Amino acid sequence: GIQVEQSPPDLILQEGANSTLRCNFSDSVNNLQWFHQNPWGQLINLFYIPSGTKQNGRLSATTVATERYSLLYISSSQTTDSGVYFCAVKGRPDRGSTLGRLYFGRGTQLTVWP
Amino acid sequence: SAVISQKPSRDICQRGTSLTIQCQVDSQVTMMFWYRQQPGQSLTLIATANQGSEATYESGFVIDKFPISRPNLTFSTLTVSNMSPEDSSIYLCSVVGPSSYEQYFGPGTRLTVT
Numbered sequence: 001g002i003q004v005e006q007s008p009p010d011l012i013l014q015e016g017a018n019s020t021l022r023c024n025f026s027d028s029v030n031n032l033q034w035f036h037q038n039p040w041g042q043l044i045n046l047f048y049i050p051s052g053t054k055q056n057g058r059l060s061a062t063t064v065a066t067e068r069y070s071l072l073y074i075s076s077s078q079t080t081d082s083g084v085y086f087c088a089v090k091g092r093p094d095r096g097s098t099l100g101r102l103y104f105g106r107g108t109q110l111t112v113w114p
Numbered sequence: 115s116a117v118i119s120q121k122p123s124r125d126i127c128q129r130g131t132s133l134t135i136q137c138q139v140d141s142q143v144t145m146m147f148w149y150r151q152q153p154g155q156s157l158t159l160i161a162t163a164n165q166g167s168e169a170t171y172e173s174g175f176v177i178d179k180f181p182i183s184r185p186n187l188t189f190s191t192l193t194v195s196n197m198s199p200e201d202s203s204i205y206l207c208s209v210v211g212p213s214s215y216e217q218y219f220g221p222g223t224r225l226t227v228t
Contacts, residue, residue, distance in 0.1 A: 031215060041151075041204050041222045045115075048216040086156065088217075098172065100145050100210065102217055104156045 001098065002027045002091035006105035013077050013112050021072040021108045023087030031090035032063050033102070034072050038083045046072070046085075077112045084109050116141055116211045118220035126226045127197055134193045135223045137207030142187035147208040148180070149219075157206065163190050197227045 003026035013019055025032070034046040047054050047061040049070065054061055058077075063070040074081055084107040091097025117140040127133050137146065148160040160180055161169040169182040183191045194201050207220040 031217070033217060035219075041224060043206065043219040043222075045216065045218060088157075090217075098159065098162070098170075100147065100162060101159050101172075102147075102157075102208070104158075106156050 001096060001101075002029065002089060002103045004087055004089055004103050004105035006085075006087050006108050008108060009106065010109045011111070013110070015078060015112055015114050017077050017112075018073070018075045019077060019110070021074070021085055021087075021110075023070040023072070023105055025068050025070075025087075025089050025103075027068070027095055027097075028092055029065065029068075029089040030092060031102075032065075032070055033088050034061055034070070035086045035088065036081075036083050037086060037107070043086070074110075077110075079112050079114055082110055082112050115216075116143065116209050116218040118207055118209060118218060120207055120220040120223050122223060123221065124224040124226075126228060129198050129227055131197055132193055132195045133197065133225060134191050135205055135207075137190045137192070137220055139188045139209050141212060143209040144187070145210060146184060146190045147217075148182065148190075148192045149206045149208060151204040151206065151222075153202065160192070160205075194225065197225075199227045201225065202227045 005024045036044045051065045058075045060073045086107045088102040088104045093099045121136045146163045149157045161171040163169045163184040181193045204222045206222045
């Protein structure tokens with residue numbers, strides 16, 4: 001299956017700071033999503049972004065599929081942004097990936113202090 | 115988007131017992147997925163459940179331990195059998211939304227085995 005690496009593993013910020021999270025993947029993908037897992041364990045969809053750039057409020061994401069990476073930008077961070085951010089991809093079944101399966105990175109644990 | 119509910123939201127069980135987790139979706143979907151998230155870890159796919167056929171299990175997961183039912187296009191159950199403390203995890207149900215691209219997750223079932 002496809003390998004997904006996220007960096008940094010941990011990030012501690014003061015409220016109001018900006019940050020960039022990175023996701024590298026090992027093969028061509030059909031789908032790339034960013035999720036935020038809140039302290040209660042729920043996965044919140046942030047972006048579906050197999051390529052290009054999207055913005056939603058203080059968050060934006062860019063995927064460069066040809067270079068196999070994606071970036072998640074968080075601006076003016078708030079304490080409610082704390083949690084784990086996961087990048088997940090769907091590989092191509094013709095290259096050994098399970099049909100429909102999302103392959104997750106290990107996540108970035110973000111802590112924002114007031 | 116797809117709205118997914120799971121029952122129970124959390125449970126504490128004794129080793130050797132079994133627990134059945136229910137997943138209900140607000141729309142008809144072809145594929146439903148069950149994931150496990152062990153404490154402090156990323157998400158791992160247990161199996162894919164299609165209506166009218168046997169579930170397909172990922173390496174390391176077997177039907178005797180994690181039997182799955184998929185009686186219709188909006189509902190599925192996952193049973194965790196003969197539980198041990200190593201089964202303590204969050205179990206999440208997931209589906210692909212109406213657009214057939216973005217994937218959504220239920221709120222999860224937090225299981226603790228004592």
